[in-house]
Each structure stands twice: as structure tokens, then as C-alpha cells.
Amino acid sequence: MSYQYDLVLHNGTINDPLNNISGEFDIATKAGRVVEVAKNINSQKSRDAIDVSGLNVLPGLVDLHMHASAWLGGRFAHKMLALAGVTTALDMSGPIDSVLEIAKNFGCGLNIACINYVRPGVTVANNNPDKAELEELLLSNFKAGAIGFKILGGHYPLSPEATATAIGVALDNGAYLAFHAGSTATRSNLEGLREAFELVGNRNIHMAHINSYCRGRVMDCHQEAEEALRLLEANPNVVSESYLSPINGTSGECKQGLPISQVTGMCLEAGNYEATEQGLEEAIHAGWAQLNEETGGIVTLSSGPQAVEYWRARKTDVTISFAVNPEIPKLRIATARRADKTYVVDCISTDGGGIPRNVTVEKGLALVRLEAMTMNDFVLKASYNPAKILGLVNKGHLGIGADADMTVVDVNTLRPVMTFNKGKTVMYKGRVFAGRTTMITTPAGKRNVESFGLNALLVDSSETPFCKLR
Ligand SMILES: [Zn+2]
Structure with a gap:
């Protein structure tokens, strides 16, 4: 005997425009697929179950x-x-x-x-x-x-x-x-x-x-x-x-005193800086150009003298963002x-x-x-x-047989709360799984x-x- 379902999400609002579903339902997955969307699915038949009341369940x-x-x-x-x-x-x-x-x-x-x-x-x-x-x-x-x-x-x-x-x-x-x-x-x-x-x-x-x-x-x-x-x-x-x-994202790399990306030059001009390596350094210093810096396991924006150092230490080959x-x-x-x-x-x-x-x-x-x-x-x-x-016909919707890729979001906090890929947890309340x-x-x-x-x-x-x- 085995469980009928791998995962049931209870009481969420499901939004699936392809299948014309928009309302409160439970959704059940098995072997990576959506197998049921209905009111009151029995969670005792499922290996795992999560109450998602107040949240919206969307296709991944x-x-x-x-x-x-x-x-x-x-x-x-x-x-x-x-x-x-x-x-x-x-x-x-x-x-x-x-x-x-x-x-x-x-x-x-x-x-x-x-x-x-x-x-x-x-x-x-x-x-x-x-x-x-x-x-x-x-x-x-x-x-x-x-x-x-x-x-x-x-x-x-x-x-x-x-x-x-x-x-x-x-x-x-x-x-x-x-x-x-x-x-x-x-x-x-x-x-x-x-x-x-x-x-x-x-x-x-x-x-x-x-x-x-x-x-x-x-x-x-x-x-x-x-x-x-x-x-x-x-x-x-x-x-x-x-x-x-x-913000945009472009290359901070310079060769022979000039940014190699045409977009970087345009962004410098838009901020009234010279489209040169010197102009880019001034823009990073002043905050018009924001470095994409790896810190604490993610990438964040930085500017100022420390950011100029980070950029120089990497021989200018760092992604740069401008609020353009x-x-x-x-x-x-x-x-x-x-x-x-x-x-x-x-x-x-x-x-x-x-x-x-x-x-x-x-x-x-x-x-x-x-x-x-x-x-x-x-x-x-x-x-x-x-x-x-x-060309992914089994994704982008939650019809029966579709891949159980789901993103659960909270409209009140404007945040994603959990995601699943073929029924497996990818992210749960800010924790990401291998x-x-x-x-x-x-x-x-x-x-x-x-x-x-x-x-x-x-x-x-x-x-x-x-x-x-x-
Ligand atoms: Zn791009």
C-alpha cells in the first residue's frame, strides 16, 4: 500500500486561467504531476500536506x-x-x-x-x-x-x-x-x-x-x-x-580606458558622466553606477569608495546597474x-x-x-x-496531468511564500533547498x-x- 498523493495544498485560492479556475480549492500531486483540484481532498491519504489558507496557489x-x-x-x-x-x-x-x-x-x-x-x-x-x-x-x-x-x-x-x-x-x-x-x-x-x-x-x-x-x-x-x-x-x-x-544591468568592464558595452556608455551619459573608465569610476563613487556585489550568498547593489575598490580588484569585470x-x-x-x-x-x-x-x-x-x-x-x-x-506544454497551468510546478504567493505582503517543482519543495518561507x-x-x-x-x-x-x- 502507498499514499494516494505525495502533497496536498489545502484551502488556497487557485488561479489557473488556462483551465478557467479561480477560487478556493485543494490541489493534490503525485509523481510530479497535478492529479486533483477539488474541495476537501483527504490529506490523510497524502504523504505531506500544507495549509495555505489566505494564500494564492499559482502555476510555477x-x-x-x-x-x-x-x-x-x-x-x-x-x-x-x-x-x-x-x-x-x-x-x-x-x-x-x-x-x-x-x-x-x-x-x-x-x-x-x-x-x-x-x-x-x-x-x-x-x-x-x-x-x-x-x-x-x-x-x-x-x-x-x-x-x-x-x-x-x-x-x-x-x-x-x-x-x-x-x-x-x-x-x-x-x-x-x-x-x-x-x-x-x-x-x-x-x-x-x-x-x-x-x-x-x-x-x-x-x-x-x-x-x-x-x-x-x-x-x-x-x-x-x-x-x-x-x-x-x-x-x-x-x-x-x-x-x-x-534598475538595468550591464557590464562594468573597461578596455583602453572605455567601457566595452555600448549600454554602459549610454547610461553614463544619461547621468551626465563621461562615457569613459574615469567617468564610470566617478559614477560608482557617487552612486549613479551601482555594482552588483556578491555578499552573504546573494548579490546586492553597492556604491562608494569600497565599491570602486571591489571593481578595481576584479579588473573592472563586474556587472553594473543604473536606475534608468x-x-x-x-x-x-x-x-x-x-x-x-x-x-x-x-x-x-x-x-x-x-x-x-x-x-x-x-x-x-x-x-x-x-x-x-x-x-x-x-x-x-x-x-x-x-x-x-x-514550448513547455505541461507548465504554466495546473490542469490534471500538468507538471506540479507551483508558486504560492501572499498578496498582502507581495511575497512568494513557497515553490514546488514537479511536486518537490524548491523554496519554503525564505529557505531554498538543494x-x-x-x-x-x-x-x-x-x-x-x-x-x-x-x-x-x-x-x-x-x-x-x-x-x-x-
Ligand atoms: Zn538580459
């Missing part, structure tokens, strides 16, 4: 934009995601080898996918790679376990021609393609976004962090937000996310809808992970409290839509992922928007 949150590599985000990203209520997330730059290494050594039982950057001088020879070079890169990315390309145009631009070629190479090979707008002809701003839509044409891609092009660098930031939304409405082939934190995201445009972008009531921007993401801005629950639930969206809308944007974009990472990968990457001792979850690219979201 899926963060479609985060960073968890040694290059960006760092080793505490998994813990920070788990503490923030996330169960599944997409690393939006790689490098894949480092993402796997961190997933192996610092995993907390999350599901992680990775797309690898196309970066001049690092993964491609220069800013004008040809089709053959890009095809070779994609093939090696697949083998390593990544599911596609990230074009980092805003930071490390390619020529417009090479950008278009990279998009074509990814989509022709069933790869995930995300684009941080910008090229050698434009920058990471609304002009870059306009150019990006031209380069994409009618192809299906993921346009990264829509709010980040609306910082008032080209015109008034509110007008920029409206134009970005119009571009998305006119191009339903493009899926997108935006984040709710006031104006309030109203990011709220408008997060809540804007089309005439048919669907959201113009599909997902709320964080661009966090190891960058300390994992505020989807805190800020998203604040929008629910303000009645800017319903809890079911929040679930659509923070779980169902991103799961669908990743657990093997599951890498979302393709058949080509399965072997390498498993050689790191990680689980492999294979996605079928025919289930992703890169083939057929709309």
Missing part, C-alpha cells in the same frame, strides 16, 4: 529573461530566482558552458534554458559574421545544450546585414531567437527598436525587454513607450517581455492590451537572476492590488505565456547536459512560437 512562475552564468549573473542566480518564486527560467546570453557549470554546482531544483550570445570577438570573429560562421556557431550551441541565439545588438552590435543573417540561421534551424535591439548602425534605444522590427520583417522572434528602449533617449519616454507598443501591435509575429525594476527605467513607461508597457484584450507584451520578466532585480512577484502583485491586472492576468504574463513561448537542475534543451544537447549530471527536458521546437505561437 516562468522568467523568460534572466542571467545565470559566470559572465553575467553569477553563481547565486539560482538561489535568487528560487527566493523570488521562480521555478523555470531562460538565461538570455550564456555562455552555455558556464550556465551548465553553475547549474551543476549551485542548482536549487529549477528548470533552466539557455540561449547563447552571438558576440563579436568572442563567439564570432567580428561584427560581420557570414552565414557559414553563424551556422557553425548554432550547431555547436545546440550540441552544448543551448536552444538558440541571443543577439546582443544593444551591447555588442553586429552589422545590420549580419543581424538579419543570424535571425535567418536561427529560425531556419528551429532555434529560439531573442534580440536585444541595436546594431552597428543604431543603439539600444527606440531607433534601435525601429531598425530591429525592419530587420526581423515577418519572422517569429522574441524581442527582449521592451521597457529598456523607452528611457527618453530619442524622444519623451511616454511617447517612446506608445510607439514601442504600436510596433508590437503591428507585428504579432514578435513575442516579447518587459521587466518592472527601476522611468516608472510610468514600464507600468504602461506591462499593462497595455490589444483590442481583443490580450496583452501587447506577452510576459513579465526580470532580466534578473543574479542581477538583483527579481521583482516580478513584488511589483506584479502590487499591480494586482492596484487592480491594474487581475491575478489570472498576472498568471498569464508570469507563467502561462512564457511557458508556451518555451536540488538537481533540469536543463530545457534539444535532442542535440541531451548528452552534454547529462554529462554535467543534470536532467534534460527536451522541447519540441514545433511547439514554440518560433514555429507557431499565433
Whole structure:
């Protein structure tokens, strides 16, 4: 004889828009799946049971934009995601080898996918790679376990021609393609976004962090937000996310007296500092630039003379944040809808992970409290839509047979309280548990992922928007 259930959560309010459930129910799991959603499930038949009265039980949150590599985000990203209520997330730059290494050594039982950057001088020879070079890169990315390309145009631009070629190479090979707008002809701003839509044409891609092009660098930031939304409405082939934190995240690394990221230079100028290494040092000293510093097992923001020392000790190779995201445009972008009531921007993401801005629950639930969206809308944007974009048909909802990935939140404190991945506890009241990472990968990457001792979850690219979201 064995228990009928592994886990029962009692008396929570379940929000599952896909299955049209929004009300007080118990939910039971067995062998990693949801097996029952009903009133009064008998907890004596369950190995474990938790009373979640007064809390909301949501499908596990899926963060479609985060960073968890040694290059960006760092080793505490998994813990920070788990503490923030996330169960599944997409690393939006790689490098894949480092993402796997961190997933192996610092995993907390999350599901992680990775797309690898196309970066001049690092993964491609220069800013004008040809089709053959890009095809070779994609093939090696697949083998390593990544599911596609990230074009980092805003930071490390390619020529417009090479950008278009990279998009074509990814989509022709069933790869995930995300684009941080910008090229050698434009920058990471609304002009870059306009150019990006031209380069994409009618192809299906993921346009990264829509709010980040609306910082008032080209015109008034509110007008920029409206134009970005119009571009998305006119191009339903493009899926997108935006984040709710006031801070960005960029590289503090300098070479020959200059920041190597174009975005870092722009942020310095926005704060009236020179776009040089000297200007960056002054900005860190004064607090306009905030270092992402590893302290006490997580990453926190720091500035002042001690932060300058930390940055120098690491030869300037430290992630830096600037408070450059104006309030109203990011709220408008997060809540804007089309005439048919669907959201113009599909997902709320964080661009966090190891960058300390994992505020989807805190800020998203604040929008629910303000009645800017319903809890079911929040679930659509923070779980169902991103799961669908990743091709994860068993996630993003709590239907019978779905993966028992759940995030339990408290609307009163705006905090995640506990999370479960396939029924196993990932986070419980601020404590994070060790657990093997599951890498979302393709058949080509399965072997390498498993050689790191990680689980492999294979996605079928025919289930992703890169083939057929709309
Ligand atoms: Zn990012």
C-alpha cells in the first residue's frame, strides 16, 4: 500500500486561467504531476500536506529573461530566482558552458534554458559574421545544450546585414531567437527598436525587454513607450517581455580606458558622466553606477569608495546597474492590451537572476492590488505565456496531468511564500533547498547536459512560437 498523493495544498485560492479556475480549492500531486483540484481532498491519504489558507496557489512562475552564468549573473542566480518564486527560467546570453557549470554546482531544483550570445570577438570573429560562421556557431550551441541565439545588438552590435543573417540561421534551424535591439548602425534605444522590427520583417522572434528602449533617449519616454507598443501591435509575429525594476544591468568592464558595452556608455551619459573608465569610476563613487556585489550568498547593489575598490580588484569585470527605467513607461508597457484584450507584451520578466532585480512577484502583485491586472492576468504574463513561448506544454497551468510546478504567493505582503517543482519543495518561507537542475534543451544537447549530471527536458521546437505561437 502507498499514499494516494505525495502533497496536498489545502484551502488556497487557485488561479489557473488556462483551465478557467479561480477560487478556493485543494490541489493534490503525485509523481510530479497535478492529479486533483477539488474541495476537501483527504490529506490523510497524502504523504505531506500544507495549509495555505489566505494564500494564492499559482502555476510555477516562468522568467523568460534572466542571467545565470559566470559572465553575467553569477553563481547565486539560482538561489535568487528560487527566493523570488521562480521555478523555470531562460538565461538570455550564456555562455552555455558556464550556465551548465553553475547549474551543476549551485542548482536549487529549477528548470533552466539557455540561449547563447552571438558576440563579436568572442563567439564570432567580428561584427560581420557570414552565414557559414553563424551556422557553425548554432550547431555547436545546440550540441552544448543551448536552444538558440541571443543577439546582443544593444551591447555588442553586429552589422545590420549580419543581424538579419543570424535571425535567418536561427529560425531556419528551429532555434529560439531573442534580440536585444541595436546594431552597428543604431543603439539600444527606440531607433534601435525601429531598425530591429525592419530587420526581423515577418519572422517569429522574441524581442527582449521592451521597457529598456523607452528611457527618453530619442524622444519623451511616454511617447517612446506608445510607439514601442504600436510596433508590437503591428507585428504579432514578435513575442516579447518587459521587466518592472527601476534598475538595468550591464557590464562594468573597461578596455583602453572605455567601457566595452555600448549600454554602459549610454547610461553614463544619461547621468551626465563621461562615457569613459574615469567617468564610470566617478559614477560608482557617487552612486549613479551601482555594482552588483556578491555578499552573504546573494548579490546586492553597492556604491562608494569600497565599491570602486571591489571593481578595481576584479579588473573592472563586474556587472553594473543604473536606475534608468522611468516608472510610468514600464507600468504602461506591462499593462497595455490589444483590442481583443490580450496583452501587447506577452510576459513579465526580470532580466534578473543574479542581477538583483527579481521583482516580478513584488511589483506584479502590487499591480494586482492596484487592480491594474487581475491575478489570472498576472498568471498569464508570469507563467502561462512564457511557458508556451518555451514550448513547455505541461507548465504554466495546473490542469490534471500538468507538471506540479507551483508558486504560492501572499498578496498582502507581495511575497512568494513557497515553490514546488514537479511536486518537490524548491523554496519554503525564505529557505531554498538543494536540488538537481533540469536543463530545457534539444535532442542535440541531451548528452552534454547529462554529462554535467543534470536532467534534460527536451522541447519540441514545433511547439514554440518560433514555429507557431499565433
Ligand atoms: Zn538580459
